[in-house]
Amino acid sequence: MEWKRDRYTISTDRARLDREAIHGFLRNSYWAKEIPRTVVDRSIDNALCFGVYDGPTQVGFARVISDFATFAYLGDVFVLESHRGRGLSKWLMEVILGHPDLQGLRRWSLATRDAHGLYERFGFRRPSNPDRLMEIVNMDIYRQEP
Ligand SMILES: CC(C)(COP(=O)(O)OP(=O)(O)OC[C@H]1O[C@@H](n2cnc3c(N)ncnc32)[C@H](O)[C@@H]1OP(=O)(O)O)[C@@H](O)C(=O)NCCC(=O)NCCS
Secondary structure, eight states, X not given: OEEEETTEEEEOOGGGOOHHHHHHHHTTSSSSTTOOHHHHHHHHHTSEEEEEEETTEEXXXXXXXXXXXXXXXXXXXXXXXXXXXXXXXHHHHHHHHHOGGGOSOSEEEOOXXXXXXXXXXXXXXXXXXXXXXXXXXXXXXXXSOO
């Protein structure tokens, strides 16, 4: 699917993604530091991906991991620095939450260090019962010897 606004496009076409640029951003991000290219490729291949483009150039990204019935996890959201502050991430959130394959889900989930304000605009809330949530987290996984 494709959405257009001014000079920007959002597309779910996986073939159009600039995997080099996505890896370039993610391996320097606070949440996926040093993630290998092969892992990024697999994560793209198995998710619903949204690329944001300025003409032909990819300037933003997000992906949704979902069963398309009950649950979705939103991850790897970014807009390149030179395109920030123009409402692109808010538009991206609108597009993602309005996607026809992601309607009627019981739960959406995400993790963020400092962008709570962005997601709160779209209905995300801090867990009302955090004592019911459990997780396994290995933040250093990409920095460990295999
Ligand atoms: C977060 C990010 C995607 C925002 O992209 P953007 O296109 O510049 O955002 P927008 O222009 O659509 O505006 C975002 C809105 O959310 C708000 N916001 C809340 N927390 C924010 C944060 N941590 N960073 C940026 N904006 C934030 C902004 O103030 C803005 O609100 P406003 O319209 O009232 O001014 C971008 O700054 C980015 O890629 N950051 C680095 C990667 C990252 O942190 N990703 C999120 C991981 S959960």
